[in-house]
Amino acid sequence: MNFNFHTNHRLLLISIFTGFLTLSLIIAVFPAKFVQDNNPPLTNKEFLSPEASRGLEIFVAEGCVTCHTQQVRNIATDKMWGKRPSIPADFADNKRLGFWRSTPSLLGTERTGPDLTNVGNRQGDVWHYIHLYNPRAVVPESIMPSYPWLFKSKAQAGPGDQVINIPDDFKDNPEDIIVATQRAEHLVAYLNSLKQAEILKTSTPEFIEYDWMKREPVAQPIATTEASEVDQEEILLDNRGPKDYERQCQACHQANGEGIPGAFPSLKGSPIVLDESPDQMINIILNGFDRPNEYGAMPALGVVLSDEQVAAIVNFERNHWGNKAPKTTVAHVKEIRNKTAANQ
Ligand code: HEC
Ligand code: HEC
Numbered sequence: 001m002n003f004n005f006h007t008n009h010r011l012l013l014i015s016i017f018t019g020f021l022t023l024s025l026i027i028a029v030f031p032a033k034f035v036q037d038n039n040p041p042l043t044n045k046e047f048l049s050p051e052a053s054r055g056l057e058i059f060v061a062e063g064c065v066t067c068h069t070q071q072v073r074n075i076a077t078d079k080m081w082g083k084r085p086s087i088p089a090d091f092a093d094n095k096r097l098g099f100w101r102s103t104p105s106l107l108g109t110e111r112t113g114p115d116l117t118n119v120g121n122r123q124g125d126v127w128h129y130i131h132l133y134n135p136r137a138v139v140p141e142s143i144m145p146s147y148p149w150l151f152k153s154k155a156q157a158g159p160g161d162q163v164i165n166i167p168d169d170f171k172d173n174p175e176d177i178i179v180a181t182q183r184a185e186h187l188v189a190y191l192n193s194l195k196q197a198e199i200l201k202t203s204t205p206e207f208i209e210y211d212w213m214k215r216e217p218v219a220q221p222i223a224t225t226e227a228s229e230v231d232q233e234e235i236l237l238d239n240r241g242p243k244d245y246e247r248q249c250q251a252c253h254q255a256n257g258e259g260i261p262g263a264f265p266s267l268k269g270s271p272i273v274l275d276e277s278p279d280q281m282i283n284i285i286l287n288g289f290d291r292p293n294e295y296g297a298m299p300a301l302g303v304v305l306s307d308e309q310v311a312a313i314v315n316f317e318r319n320h321w322g323n324k325a326p327k328t329t330v331a332h333v334k335e336i337r338n339k340t341a342a343n344q
Contacts, residue, residue: 055190
């Protein structure tokens, strides 16, 4: 046997190939198999509907993943994107798109826009349509591109058309009727399906909070000797109200509280907001709202909001933009949450 690499080309090729194979197995194949075997899909995760699956392909085709992640990291700064950090099992049921197309890796690497892991619990159909047509129509300072090719302008809506109430300023011609194409409907079905599943079997991972992530408290409540506990709560709620409103409600009801005609009602001067009793308003925030009227449905935000956030937002909306109505408390929100949960 000739062991000289310089003269035995067969030995050279076999050695290279064996080395390549061994390294591939150790570095890629075995670890992948280990992860796959130990992370079965979560039992209570909903499967994608056929429409949502097509929506996923459109999400890939339009390149949304360049700006949006779908992974909640286990550090405290990511807390706002989900109830818990993502785990490998969250991605276990991702499938190949076809024989020639591999499994799309939609975890993303860059967050130019928000993480979308749980966006199905945050926004509703109408908002998504307006936002995709032109993000500036709902988020004035947005830098997300518009996707007008997912919509059609028509002089008159046909039967079965999904008409989107776009504010006139954002249409080429105010008379145009904007209708969602099937691609837009599928994409929105996909966005609505993005909901973080609860972990039932294994223990839920925790968020890690490093010292540098801890934020300074926004403002200290006034001296304890003078302020009663009730007053202190009110001050804390007043401090967080504007930020909570901005994060949770402003996308639809807008910074000036006036909403968008035909899409989201005004909270400024709204009889529901100004009602002596805050109960209906709290119920709307926790459980959503869908009257038969010109507006779409408001999503139920009870899943993403704590009682404290709801109370802070209620007090803010009832006493802002010229609104004036009595404030509520965290305990009262809790009471309504329990009462309405029992009725469902
Ligand atoms: C150039 C980067 C960029 C691209 C590409 C992009 N987005 Fe965005 N997206 C953003 C930014 C920035 C925001 C935050 C401002 C806003 O709400 O418009 C955002 C917000 C969103 C939101 C709201 C998230 C929330 O937390 O409420 C959704 C949903 C969304 N994008 C979906 C999409 C979809 C679907 C696509 C592909 C059709 C897409 N985006 C493409 C940058 C981008
Ligand atoms: C995804 C869009 C969206 C978000 C986010 C949203 N809303 Fe709404 N909201 C709506 C729509 C749509 C309606 C009208 C529902 C109807 O009339 O059927 C509505 C109605 C309301 C009403 C009733 C007002 C009236 O006079 O009719 C209140 C109060 C309200 N929302 C408060 C809030 C609060 C507080 C938040 C934040 C915690 C919030 N909304 C977040 C879409 C939204």
